[in-house]
Amino acid sequence: GASQNITKMSATLRVILGVDNASKLTLPTGIPDSMEDLKQEITRQFNLSGNFRLQYRDKDFDNEFVNLSTTAELADKSTIKIIYMPGGSGTSTHRSAPHQRLDFDSSSSSLADTDILSSPESTSSGSSFRSQLWPQTFPIHQFSYEVEIQLEKANHAFHNSGTFLNPSTKLKSDILEGLASEMIKYKMYSLNEDFDHVALALITKHPCLKEQGSVSGHYGWKISLKYKMANYRTRLRNIGCPELSINAAKEKRGTTCKGPNQVKKPRKAEVNYCPDYPIGETKASLELERQTLLLEVKKKNQPLIKAKMERTFAYRRQEIIQDMPFITEFRDRWPALFSESEINAEFTHINTVTLLSRFMSKLDHYSNQLMKVFRKKGGAAGHKISMMVAAMDKVGCSMKWFCVATCQCACIFITLSIISACHYKFVLVCFPDSFWVVYLERSWKAMLSDMREQSPQYDEDVGIxxxxxxxxxxxRDVANGCAVLFGLVYSLNLTSPKDLRYMFELFQKVLMDLDGNRLSTKVQVLKNRLHE
Incomplete structure (x- = not known):
């Protein structure tokens, strides 16, 4: 019944990371169905890198640890242990922050800070996709041998006598080239604060390069780096990097261009916005893969569908970004995309973070503070919210989490959105036997509607x-519907409706923490209240 559905919504595992090192793993959506998803969630929450296997306490062997081969062996409050496998290929990328070491039974693993299980050697236009978000501390890797020799001597002189280095034109160009080649691994179009970030990291690692007479000590490096990145992008565009070639001047002057808004570039902190085809693949070969995928969808061969969707990711992204097909046409060509699991996978490819688990865990994290903010809301919005909160307070325990999450998403909409009857309809009807929330409608439509407290089959009432x-x-519920809708905005490269821009900004920058340093005033105020 309803209580069973709610119980499955969350689970907690005890994870042994090493000697005298254990942590709690919270799974808001329950224990994953596959080992791969479980390992990905462990990697994300504990920032692990390197290949590892899992063990669990088996009751048949007096609770001794044995290898875990299926998540069906696990239950809520189970204990699992991570066994790092030396010599295995890394399954997550390194973090730029200083690495810490964990003592495992047979080896050790460095901490990482990314959410995607992929190769760290991803490049901007190669067969691999970017696998890292912009790091908190930008890593200054080794430059060429010639550059390193000069910097080593200059740093030694600085520490001994405080002498700053006045780099030659060639040395400065080589340093900037090395920095640009590292920055491009994270994003093609860096922000102003990104350049500050990198320039500061440079003079921190190589203090001999600090600029005399500059307040920050790195302003000149920042400006030079901006010019170097612009030149670097031009070179990549000339060799056919698709993420840049779509912004070439000849493309802007094309017959399909309708104005400056047609310039296509990442605008919502996408990491893999328009990747190149895998090495050895062409548009024709990937079209054959797509046609084969259609057959597998009819057969419902899920493992093969998942593999082919991943292989055709770049082909699908270029089709979405460059052709901008109508949703009907695109759904007929890619029916496999329109499921929760594939939208979650697509979002992970695009942003390197998991969608559903992070959205739900952050919503749960801010739950109490959100309700305090909503209860203090005044005016017409406060009146609508008070009706929802009152209805939520009356529901039974079996529906409590479901209604709290639903109420929060609906209240976020009211708090951050401009309610306009001619553009949107907001319908809230509270009956003793039902709880109706969130109906949005426009030419760009999104509908999340009708969840009934009295029926355990409320999952059939929410759609998009x-x-x-x-x-x-x-x-299942409005909270899950909001998360999936947010994933579709990225997967289909949609523009958020103007009247809902603050709600989607909150989802992106606060709940998902994507480009979270740049907030509008309205969202910043709400975020500040969440941390009071």
Missing amino acids: IIEGVEVLQDL
């Missing part, structure tokens, strides 16, 4: 409509 086409249904 885009451009008048129902693309998903049976999404």
Whole structure:
């Protein structure tokens, strides 16, 4: 019944990371169905890098640890242990912060800070996708041998006598080239604060390069780096990097261009916005893969569907960004994308972070503070919110988490959005036997509706409509529907409706922590209140 559904919504595991080192793993959506998903969640939450296997306490062997081969062996409050495998290929990328060491049974692993399980050698236009978000501390890797010799001598002189280095034109160019080649691994279009970030990291590692007479000590490096990155992008564009070639001047002057807004570049902190095809693949070969994928969808061969969706990711992204197809046409070509699991996977490829687990865990994290903020809201918005909160307070325990999450998402909409009857309809009807929340409608449509307290089958009442086409249904609850809708905005490269821009900004920058340093005033105020 409903209580069983709610119980499955979350689980907690005890994870032994090493000697005298154990932590709690919170799984807001329950224990994953596959080992791969479980390992990915462990890697994300504990910032691990390197290949590892899992063991669990088996009751058949007096609770001794044995290898874990299926998540079906686990239950809430189970204990698992990580065994790092020396010599194995890394499954997550390194973090730029100083690495810490953990003592494992047979080896050790360095901490990482990324959410995607992928190769750290991803490049901007190669067969691998970027696998890292912009790091908190930018890593200054070794430059060429010639440059390192000069910097080593200059740093030695600085520490001995405080002498600063006045780099030659060639040395400065080589340093900037090395920095640009590292920055491009994270994003093509860096922000102003990114350049500050890198320039500061440079003079921190090599204090001999600090500029005399500059307040920050790195302002000149920052400006030079901006010019170097612009030149670097031009070179990549000339050799055919798709993420840059779509912004070439000849493309802007094309017959399909309708103005400056047609310039296509990442605008929502996408990491893999428009990747190149895998090495050895062409548009024709990947089209054959897509046609084979359609057959596998009919057969419901999930493992093969997952593999082919991953292989055709770059082909699909270029089609979405360059062709901008209608949703009906795109759904017919890529029906496998329109499921929760594939939207989650697509979002992970694009942003290097998992969608559903992070969205739900952050919503749960801010739960109490959100409710305090909503209860203090005044005016017409406060009146609507008070009706929702009152209805939520009356529900039974079996529906409590479901209604709290639903209420929060609806209240976020009211708090951050401009309610306009001619553009959107907001319908809230509270009956003794039902709880109706969130109905949004416009030419760009999204619908999340009708959850009934009295029926345990409320999962059939939530769906998403885009451009008048129902693309998903049976999404269980509004909170899950909001997360999936947010994932679709990225997967389909949609522009958030103007009246809902603050709500989607909150989802992106606060809940998902993507480009979270640049907030509008409205969202910044709400974020400040969440941390009071």
